[in-house]
Amino acid sequence: MTSSRSAWHISLIYMVVATLWILFSDKVLLWMGVEVITQQRLQTIKGLVFVVVTGALLFYSTRHHLRGRQQQEQALRHSEERFDLALLGSNDGVWDWDMVSGELYFSDRCKLILGHPPEFNMNQQDTWLKHLHPEDRLSLQAELRRHIRGETERLDHVHRIRRRDGFYAWVQARGQAVRNAQGRAIRMVGIVCDVTQQKLDNERLQQAAVVFDSTNEGVVVSDSRNRITNVNNAFCRITGYTHDEVVGQKPGLLKSGWHDELFYREMWETLAHTGSWQGEIWNRRKDGEIYPQWQAINTVKDSSGKLTHYVAVFSDISVLKQSRQEIDFLAHHDPLTRLPNRLLLTERLTNALVRAKRREHRLGLIFIDLDRFKTVNDSLGHTAGDELLRQAAKRMSRLCREEDTLARLGGDEFVMLVENLAETDDITPIAQRLQRGFARPFDINGQLIHLSASLGMSIFPEDGQEGGELLTNADAAVTQAKQNGRNTYAFYTQALTNNARLQMSLQADLHRAIKLHQLQVFYQPQIDMHSGRVIALEALVRWQHPQRGLIPPAEFLPVAQHVGLLIPIDEYVLQQACLQMRQWLDAGYPLTCVAVNMSGSTLERGDVVSNVKKALAGANLPAAHLELELTESEIMQQDDRCIDTLDALRGMGVRLSIDDFGTGYSSLLRLKRLPVDTLKIDRGFINDLPGSANDSAISRAIIALGQSLQMSIVAEGIETQAQHDLLREMKCDVGQGYLYSKPQDVTTITAYLLDHFSAELK
Numbered sequence: 001m002t003s004s005r006s007a008w009h010i011s012l013i014y015m016v017v018a019t020l021w022i023l024f025s026d027k028v029l030l031w032m033g034v035e036v037i038t039q040q041r042l043q044t045i046k047g048l049v050f051v052v053v054t055g056a057l058l059f060y061s062t063r064h065h066l067r068g069r070q071q072q073e074q075a076l077r078h079s080e081e082r083f084d085l086a087l088l089g090s091n092d093g094v095w096d097w098d099m100v101s102g103e104l105y106f107s108d109r110c111k112l113i114l115g116h117p118p119e120f121n122m123n124q125q126d127t128w129l130k131h132l133h134p135e136d137r138l139s140l141q142a143e144l145r146r147h148i149r150g151e152t153e154r155l156d157h158v159h160r161i162r163r164r165d166g167f168y169a170w171v172q173a174r175g176q177a178v179r180n181a182q183g184r185a186i187r188m189v190g191i192v193c194d195v196t197q198q199k200l201d202n203e204r205l206q207q208a209a210v211v212f213d214s215t216n217e218g219v220v221v222s223d224s225r226n227r228i229t230n231v232n233n234a235f236c237r238i239t240g241y242t243h244d245e246v247v248g249q250k251p252g253l254l255k256s257g258w259h260d261e262l263f264y265r266e267m268w269e270t271l272a273h274t275g276s277w278q279g280e281i282w283n284r285r286k287d288g289e290i291y292p293q294w295q296a297i298n299t300v301k302d303s304s305g306k307l308t309h310y311v312a313v314f315s316d317i318s319v320l321k322q323s324r325q326e327i328d329f330l331a332h333h334d335p336l337t338r339l340p341n342r343l344l345l346t347e348r349l350t351n352a353l354v355r356a357k358r359r360e361h362r363l364g365l366i367f368i369d370l371d372r373f374k375t376v377n378d379s380l381g382h383t384a385g386d387e388l389l390r391q392a393a394k395r396m397s398r399l400c401r402e403e404d405t406l407a408r409l410g411g412d413e414f415v416m417l418v419e420n421l422a423e424t425d426d427i428t429p430i431a432q433r434l435q436r437g438f439a440r441p442f443d444i445n446g447q448l449i450h451l452s453a454s455l456g457m458s459i460f461p462e463d464g465q466e467g468g469e470l471l472t473n474a475d476a477a478v479t480q481a482k483q484n485g486r487n488t489y490a491f492y493t494q495a496l497t498n499n500a501r502l503q504m505s506l507q508a509d510l511h512r513a514i515k516l517h518q519l520q521v522f523y524q525p526q527i528d529m530h531s532g533r534v535i536a537l538e539a540l541v542r543w544q545h546p547q548r549g550l551i552p553p554a555e556f557l558p559v560a561q562h563v564g565l566l567i568p569i570d571e572y573v574l575q576q577a578c579l580q581m582r583q584w585l586d587a588g589y590p591l592t593c594v595a596v597n598m599s600g601s602t603l604e605r606g607d608v609v610s611n612v613k614k615a616l617a618g619a620n621l622p623a624a625h626l627e628l629e630l631t632e633s634e635i636m637q638q639d640d641r642c643i644d645t646l647d648a649l650r651g652m653g654v655r656l657s658i659d660d661f662g663t664g665y666s667s668l669l670r671l672k673r674l675p676v677d678t679l680k681i682d683r684g685f686i687n688d689l690p691g692s693a694n695d696s697a698i699s700r701a702i703i704a705l706g707q708s709l710q711m712s713i714v715a716e717g718i719e720t721q722a723q724h725d726l727l728r729e730m731k732c733d734v735g736q737g738y739l740y741s742k743p744q745d746v747t748t749i750t751a752y753l754l755d756h757f758s759a760e761l762k
C-alpha cells in the first residue's frame with residue numbers, strides 16, 4: 001500500500017467515527033433524559049472529550065510518523081555513510097548518467113583519477129570518451145551498446161584514460177543500467193576505479209612467471225616449514241624430478257650425502273642470521289647422479305616481518321667444473337697427445353732437481369726427436385701426422401716408468417725426465433728401450449709407417465745444475481745424434497755446446513755475408529750419360545767465411561732458414577747463375593741449362609714468378625736455359641696454389657726438376673699433375689750401387705716412372721765408373737757426381753768447360 005492510500009484510509013476512518021460521534025452522541029444524551037442544563041454541560045464535556053481524544057490521536061499518529069521518518073532518515077544517513085566510506089575505502093569513483101536528459105555526474109574521486117580537482121567541471125556526456133585511449137574507444141563503445149541493448153547483465157570494461165598530466169591511467173568501469181517499464185535503459189550508474197598499479201603488478205607478475213619458467217637456473221620455493229610449494233622447469237630439467245613429485249616434499253630429498261651435518265647446520269644458521277646463503281652444494285639427481293650446483297637461498301618475509309618462504313636459486317655447475325678441470329689440464333698438457341707440456345715438465349724438473357740434490361741422486365733428460373717426421377707429415381697430411389704423433393706418444397708412455405715424466409714440447413719433440421739414476425750409464429738402457437719401441441711400424445689408417453727417433457741425453461749434475469741448462473744440453477745432444485745419422489742416441493758433451501755457440505755466431509755473421517758478397521756460387525756439371533758430354537750445370541752456393549774459410553751450404557742454409565735469410569740467398573744465387581749462364585752461352589758453350597735450387601720458402605712467396613722474370617731479363621737469358629730444382633718433400637707439402645706458380649714458371653719456358661726424388665712420399669696422382677721436366681734420383685739410392693739390390697730396384701723403378709711420365713732422369717752422387725755404367729745400362733739420361741767433377745768455383749769450372757768443349761770450339 002502506498003503512503004497516500006494509507007493516509008486516505010486513516011482519514012476516512014476518522015471522518016466516519018467523528019460523524020457517528022456527532023450524529024449519535026447527542027441522541028444518547030436525549031435518550032438519557034437529563035436536564036437541559038446538564039445536557040448542555042455534558043455536550044460541552046463531550047465536545048472537550050472529542051477534542052482531547054482526537055488531539056491525543058493526532059499527537060500519537062504525528063509522533064509515530066515523525067519517529068518513523070526520523071528512523072528512516074537515520075538509516076538512510078547510516079547507509080549513505082557506509083556507502084561513502086566503502087567507496088572511499090575502495091578508492092572507487094561514482095558516475096551517474098541520466099540517459100534521458102543526458103546529464104552526467106562524476107564524483108570527486110572520478111575527477112581525482114584523471115588528476116582534476118573536485119571543482120573541475122567534467123559533467124558533459126563525451127568528457128570520458130574524449131579522454132579515452134584511441135585503442136580502447138571502440139571496445140568501450142561496443143561494450144556500452146551491448147549493455148544498453150540488454151545483452152549483458154552489467155557493464156564491466158578496463159580501458160586507458162588520459163590524465164591531466166598527459167599520461168594514461170588504466171581504469172576499470174563497472175555499472176548497470178536502470179530500465180523503465182518497457183525495459184528501455186533510462187539511466188546508468190556505476191563506479192570507476194584506478195587499476196594502473198594492478199595492471200603494472202599483473203604485467204610484472206606475468207614477466208616474473210615467464211622468467212621463473214624460462215630461466216636456466218633451477219628455482220625452488222618452499223614454505224616456512226621448508227615444504228616445497230613450487231619449482232620451475234629448470235629445476236625439473238636439472239634434477240629429473242617432476243613438479244608434482246617434489247611439491248610438498250622437503251628439499252632434503254636432493255641430498256647427496258656428500259656434506260656432513262655441520263655443513264647444513266652452518267647453512268641454516270647463516271640463513272637465519274642474514275636472511276641469505278650461497279655456496280657450492282653437491283646434490284643427487286633423480287637418476288642417482290651426484291652433481292655440483294651453485295646455490296643462493298633467500299628468506300621471504302611478510303609485512304610483519306614473519307618468515308613465509310624460502311627461495312633457492314641454483315645452477316648446475318658440473319659442466320663448468322669439467323671445463324675448468326679441462327682448462328687446468330690443457331694449461332699443463334699437450335692437447336694432441338695429452339702428455340705433460342713444457343710448463344708441467346719444467347715444474348716437475350724443478351721439483352725433481354730439488355729431490356735429486358737432497359738425496360744426492362742423478363737424474364737424466366732424454367730429448368726425443370722423431371726422424372723425418374716433417375716429411376711424413378707433409379706427404380701424408382696433417383691428420384695422419386697427428387695420429388702418428390699420438391701413437392708414438394702412447395708407445396713411448398708405455399715404456400716410461402711411473403716415477404718418470406714423458407712430455408711433448410711441441411712438433412715432433414718429446415722429453416723424458418728420468419729420476420733416481422745411480423750412474424750416468426743407467427740412462428742408456430732406457431734410451432735403447434725407447435729406440436726399440438720404434439722398431440715396429442705405425443699403422444696409420446691401414447698404411448704402415450716406419451719411424452725412428454734420435455735421442456739426446458743430459459745428466460744432472462754432470463751436464464748442468466739447472467733445468468733450463470739440462471734441457472738445452474739434451475737438445476744439443478739430439479742434434480748431434482741426428483748428425484750422426486739419425487735413429488741413434490748421443491750424450492751431451494762440451495763439444496756440443498761449442499757447436500751450438502758456433503751456430504749462434506754463424507747467424508750473426510750470415511747477415512753480413514750477403515752484404516759483403518761473401519757468398520759464392522759453385523757449379524757442378526751434369527753429363528749426358530750416353531754421349532758423355534756436359535749438357536748442364538747445377539749452381540751450388542758456398543760461403544767464403546773470412547775466418548772459417550769455405551762453409552758448405554748444409555752448414556749455413558739451415559741457419560739462414562732459421563733467421564729468414566734463405567729467400568735472399570736463393571735470389572742471389574738465381575741472379576748470379578743466370579748472368580753466368582749468359583756468359584757461357586756467349587762464349588759458345590753448347591749448354592742446355594743451368595740448374596738452380598729453389599727452397600720451399602721461396603716458392604711459397606707470391607713474387608717468385610716476377611723474381612725469376614727479373615733475373616732472366618737482367619741477364620738477357622731465355623727462360624729455356626734455366627732449370628729450377630725443388631726437393632720432393634718441399635714440393636709435396638705445398639698446396640695447389642704452388643701448382644699455379646709452377647704452371648706460370650713452366651708457361652714462361654723455365655724447366656722444373658724434382659730434387660732428392662724417392663725420399664719424400666710422392667703421391668703419383670700429384671706427381672702426374674705437376675708441370676715437371678726432370679726427376680733427380682736421390683744420392684741415397686746411388687751410394688750403394690751397384691752392390692745393393694734394393695737401391696738398384698728403386699733406381700730402376702724411378703727411371704721407369706720418369707720415362708712413363710715423359711720426364712728426363714738425372715742420377716746425382718755418381719762417384720764410381722761402376723755406378724755410371726749401371727745407371728747408363730738402366731737408361732738413366734743424365735748423371736751428376738764427383739766422378740765427373742766436384743762443384744767448382746766459376747774460374748775452375750769455366751776452365752773445365754773450355755777443356756771439355758775444346759774440340760767443338762775449335
Ligand SMILES: Nc1nc2c(ncn2[C@@H]2O[C@H](COP(=O)(O)O[C@H]3[C@@H](O)[C@H](n4cnc5c(=O)[nH]c(N)nc54)O[C@@H]3COP(=O)(O)O)[C@@H](O)[C@H]2O)c(=O)[nH]1
Nearest residue numbers: 540541552553554573597598599659716717718719737738
Ligand atoms: N735452396 C738452396 N739450396 C742449395 C743451394 N746450394 C746448395 N743447396 C743445397 O744444399 C745441399 C748441399 O749442397 P752441397 O753441399 O753443394 O752438395 C751438393 C753436391 O756437392 C753434392 N754432390 C754432388 N755430387 C756428389 C757426389 O758424387 N758425392 C757426394 N757425396 N756429394 C755429391 O750433392 C749436393 C747437390 O745436391 P742436389 O742439390 O740435391 O743436387 C743440397 O741439398 C743442395 O740442394 C742454394 O743456392 N739454394
